[in-house]
Amino acid sequence: MEREDPADDLTKAPAQRTWRSGLAILASRDVALFMLSRFLWVSGTQACNVAVAWLVYEITRSPLALGLVGLAAFAPKLAVALIAGVVADRYERRLVMALCLAIVAAANVALVLLVLSAEEVDVNIIYAIVVLVGLATGFVAPTSQAQIASLVPREELSRTAGLSSSISQVAAIIGPSLGGLLFLFGTWAPFAWAAVALSIATLANLVMRHLVRQRSRGRVSLSELFAGLVFIRHRPVILGAISLDLLCVLFGGAIALLPILATEVLQVGASGMGVMRAMPALGAMMVAITLALRPLRRRAGRMLFAATIIFGLATIVLGLSGNFIVSLTALWVIGAADVISVVIRQTLVQADTPDEMRGRVAAVNALFVGASNELGEFESGVAAALFGLVPAIVVGGAATIAIAATWMRLFPTLRDRDWLVEPELDRSAPVS
Numbered sequence: 001m002e003r004e005d006p007a008d009d010l011t012k013a014p015a016q017r018t019w020r021s022g023l024a025i026l027a028s029r030d031v032a033l034f035m036l037s038r039f040l041w042v043s044g045t046q047a048c049n050v051a052v053a054w055l056v057y058e059i060t061r062s063p064l065a066l067g068l069v070g071l072a073a074f075a076p077k078l079a080v081a082l083i084a085g086v087v088a089d090r091y092e093r094r095l096v097m098a099l100c101l102a103i104v105a106a107a108n109v110a111l112v113l114l115v116l117s118a119e120e121v122d123v124n125i126i127y128a129i130v131v132l133v134g135l136a137t138g139f140v141a142p143t144s145q146a147q148i149a150s151l152v153p154r155e156e157l158s159r160t161a162g163l164s165s166s167i168s169q170v171a172a173i174i175g176p177s178l179g180g181l182l183f184l185f186g187t188w189a190p191f192a193w194a195a196v197a198l199s200i201a202t203l204a205n206l207v208m209r210h211l212v213r214q215r216s217r218g219r220v221s222l223s224e225l226f227a228g229l230v231f232i233r234h235r236p237v238i239l240g241a242i243s244l245d246l247l248c249v250l251f252g253g254a255i256a257l258l259p260i261l262a263t264e265v266l267q268v269g270a271s272g273m274g275v276m277r278a279m280p281a282l283g284a285m286m287v288a289i290t291l292a293l294r295p296l297r298r299r300a301g302r303m304l305f306a307a308t309i310i311f312g313l314a315t316i317v318l319g320l321s322g323n324f325i326v327s328l329t330a331l332w333v334i335g336a337a338d339v340i341s342v343v344i345r346q347t348l349v350q351a352d353t354p355d356e357m358r359g360r361v362a363a364v365n366a367l368f369v370g371a372s373n374e375l376g377e378f379e380s381g382v383a384a385a386l387f388g389l390v391p392a393i394v395v396g397g398a399a400t401i402a403i404a405a406t407w408m409r410l411f412p413t414l415r416d417r418d419w420l421v422e423p424e425l426d427r428s429a430p431v432s
Helices: 006-012 015-027 029-060 063-090 093-117 123-149 154-185 188-206 227-233 236-252 255-265 269-293 300-320 324-351 355-387 389-410
Strands: none
Touching: 015 029, 029 063, 029 093, 029 123, 029 154, 029 188, 029 255, 029 269, 063 093, 063 123, 063 227, 063 255, 063 355, 093 123, 093 188, 123 154, 123 324, 123 355, 154 188, 154 269, 154 324, 227 236, 227 355, 236 300, 236 324, 236 355, 236 389, 255 269, 255 355, 255 389, 269 324, 300 324, 300 389, 324 355, 355 389
8 A cells, every 4th residue: 555645745735734734843842942042042143243243344444354253253163063063963962052052142241241341342352252152153053953853753854944944034034133223222232132042042952851862972983073074975965965055155155245235335334234134034034934834845956956046146136236125135035045055955964864973964064054154254255355345246146156057967966856855765874
């Protein structure tokens, strides 16, 4: 007898059932706490990021100094990437999350005290605090990715990834906007909000009940450290997806340049920059909600490449536009296209990886994501300093399109991937 696929039933269900099934996973106490923690973590760190970028640019008036913020955030993540994956696989994930979020909360308290107590803020102290935050978040990203995959059944991974992205994007709208508005009360205010939000996120992880069985805590071997890299090397679908994201966001990301766009091109000030930072998240949120309620199941590879090309085209429009409304629209499209890539990549990584490997594979994925985001900020700052703002953005968008076209030829298994989550998947692969 042919087994009925529950996904087909969900696809045929009426609209109200789709809404209920999309939100049903929140009935789990630990999933709800995870989503609350994620909302507070993202909104708090986004508010902090806006404040740090604005503060550094106000102090230095240098695109390169803005780029160095990204480098300061990425370097510590690179240093702890492999060990972070081992920690996520060996130790209770909710406790690892709680400890790291508490460190980030403390760093924001330090920024509040720095701004309030210093007549002239030393930008080097800001860089040092960014390095500390980078160390902590180097553990947060892989642990969080592995954590959510252990809270829901395999068949709910795509839906959960969509809901998680939706919540993240709502937070990414509120965070920058709130960060910009809180500047009205003083430069310290966004950091204060971030400290409060991250403290509550810490508590949310501490009160979770779900326990992941403990793995061996013997001596860490080199093969264990590099197991995630070896696993991904034998999985061209995963390797292609995360390397595509790495290169496209590395060269095509323009978010780090928004303070310059807001002040020198569009002349909309800090509040306008907050709105600009929120627009990609608004586009991402709308698409992510759709993906949570109507999960993508088929034609995954082609959807991934189509979204990447749209991302590149919208980036070119952003670079060429001198109009605030056109720029906001381009940023909206950038966010909408990016979240499709994020959901597909996250679901592929989680679905194609066994639980005992998820921490180490997620660590490599997080390293690639961190490299694309933070090193992308550094690359954007350097390119803008050397070639000018508009060429840096436009060439980055064109590079994104070229990379997508190249990857379609280099990774045909990714391009031709049909099911996002294979109904019957043999996940065996060498890990050492």
